[in-house]
Amino acid sequence: MANAVTKTAGSDLFPVVAAALIDGAGRVLVQRRPPGKMMAGLWEFPGGKLEPGETPEAALIRELEEELGIIVSPAAIAPAAFASEALGERHLLLLLYICRDWSGAPRALDATAIDWVAPADLHALAMPPADLPLIGLLERLI
Template sequence: MQKKLENNPTFLFVVAAALIDLQGHILVQQRPEGKNMAGLWEFPGGKVEAGESPATALARELKEELGISVVEGDLTPATFASEPLDGRHLILLLYICKKWSGKVQNLESPDMAWLPLEDLYDLAMPPADVPLVEQLSKLLR
């Protein structure tokens, strides 16, 4: 059973998924205009809301952003990153997901792409996402 994380004035908990398709490509999305760090590429996901476990939050975010359903047990915790952000400390938890139902749709971002892992190194990404690419590379070898 996963513990529930509470965002507070000091910490901001965020979850993201490395969705990996049958060809081994990973999905990234571009942050929309009007949001902090607009135009940068990131793994899909979002904030953990009050009372949610990280896996529950990620399943909800993937439904909202991509229109897919994910069974929480199919989310494998992979790594995390930590970065100062707007007077708080962002804790970004990355999960690997290779199984979902529904067709991936771009519902909230201006663009998305399925890319080989090595192509992620060339993307402009938020500071917290950058170290996740290297960690993901190590885990997927």
Template sequence: MDEEKKIVLVVACALIDADGRVLISQRPEGKSLAGLWEFPGGKLEAGETLEEALVRELKEELDIETKVACLAPLTFASHAYESFHLLMPLYVCRRFWGIPRGVEGQAIKWVRPKDLRDYPMPAADEPLIPFLIDLL
């Protein structure tokens, strides 16, 4: 086995609208993987559960409110990047309040699950697409 890679835990959300579309956001310039499209979410803060982190991240990134009870785990990604290993649970959220907007200046888009592959995504996000196609 090569030198051990740090495991990085992040949480992501497939936000689903009434029309069965999924929200994706574009990573802004200056961040790693800039320009790629991803499911909203992020890193956990000390003492947070996955669900609490997602509620906070959705507020910070998209200015929407949701509750832990509105989040349902769907699947997860486990992906080895060059310098770390990413573990990313994906939750589904159909119930939220507010109109999503890119608070951090990021572009956002509602996309049909079958069209998600038309948007370049980080390698960790791509294996999640079939689960959303099957779900919706």
């Protein structure tokens, strides 16, 4: 009997973290990937890859400071969902966290633009495949 879930030879799990930053109006922050990066020009939730030995929460806090210039307390993030997507020889595991409290005003430090978008309006944006299944969840959570 064939198994519906298979492991591709040579594939490596590639964990990344992302945040759904939610403002007081219930909008979510997205950023546009800069030229020269994979999936350039697509809108995404801010975040990034884990460094060796780093917890997902520590990676997310670091990435939000590097990408947006904001400070986030570990107590201000909560796990919300995950997505799984084949990415060439690797397999992306995207861990999405919700955050409603941070210090500082988000700025596009590593992106070409940022925008605050109502969850329902995320469907109209060009986003990476791994982000797409998370939109419906955000619509229900916010």
